[in-house]
Amino acid sequence: MERMKVKHADRLNIWVHWTLLVGLLCSGLMLTLGLCILLTTGQARQNGPPETILVLLQQMLHGDGLAMLELGILMLILTPVMRVLVLAAGWLRLGDWRSSAVAWTVFAMLLASILLGVG
């Protein structure tokens, strides 16, 4: 039983590690590619808020470097949020109710701060 708990706890560390690594690799790749495209084409950024995610995805599929950068940055910002989710779910699975409750509280506060517009 104890060995199984150690195994699960180790696995949770690996999940968090991989969540961060995948988020970083994907965003890093998109930022590098987007930057290369932009520097060669010399495309300038328009002022104002970015397009919606769907529009950005469509633009990226057409080889738009700027859309690739915007999506890469968005993916980077989402990475820590995903980390909190993985920990909350992982601790819940391990039966560590207290830590899981803390992680879910942090996740709820993150959402609240985004919704309140105060970060």
Added chain:
Amino acid sequence: MITTPNDLPVLLAAGIGTGVLGAILGTGGGVFLIPVLVLGLGVEMHHAVATSIVTVVATSSAVASVNVERGTANMKLGMTLEIATALGAIVGGLSAEWLSPRLLEAMFAVLLAPTSVMMWLGKKEGGEMTPDEGEAHINPTVAATTQIEELAKHHRYQAGLLDGQYYDAKLGRTVRYRVQRLWGGMLVSLGAGVVSGLLGIGGGVFKVPAMHLICNLPIKVAAATSNFMIGVTAAASAFLYFGRGEVRPVLTASVVIGVLGGSALGSVLNQYIHGRTVNRLFAVLLIGVAIQMLCRAWVG
């Protein structure tokens, strides 16, 4: 505006420096990056702050991915303190209209000066077990928490749920530690959250000394746990800056790519740096931040 290929090496270098500092000291690097962007490259302040916030997320994620794997970051403690930080960030954001950021900066600058002296002197890590106690009881097939409970029984103290251990490559042994005075850490984290919401920084300069000096964590654990936390705090602000279109993609991408490289380099260096050196580097950083905050408060 920074979009020419000529600026790329400077931005990459600034990113690498920020990443190395973040990996070793547990800060997001905003206090270093913002002056470089504003004074060195002429970037407008709000764009520099937006870039800095995204950079904090990058540093935190890159360093945390290594620290989590090594077990240096105390994730349970980080998450617990994050409740106070997130609450502080909301309070900071809500009170931004009637609280003067300049007055706050002056107050924190005054607080940082004695803190830097305490960090320079370092702290006898009372929560740490001695090498004999630690090494003799290590059993890889038994959960770390169980071993800590056994040690607690042996040394007659109440084992905390947040106590932990990590392997220090420089010392060549496993270091076990106790988390003490959690309330103090929570209080400072709340303050760090308020400052983060008001000034757009990660708040690592407050969290690391709090965890080390108040909660009695080894300096490397304090830095790793702070790094784990600041990404979560900064992510909430980063969404806002992104939504308002204040994040300049080319500028941010150039710095972030440098940060990812710098964080990897810093994580490797961190293994071979003594805790005492980290203490002293952090003290120097605190003095720099205090001077920067005083200047901004003075100029307005």
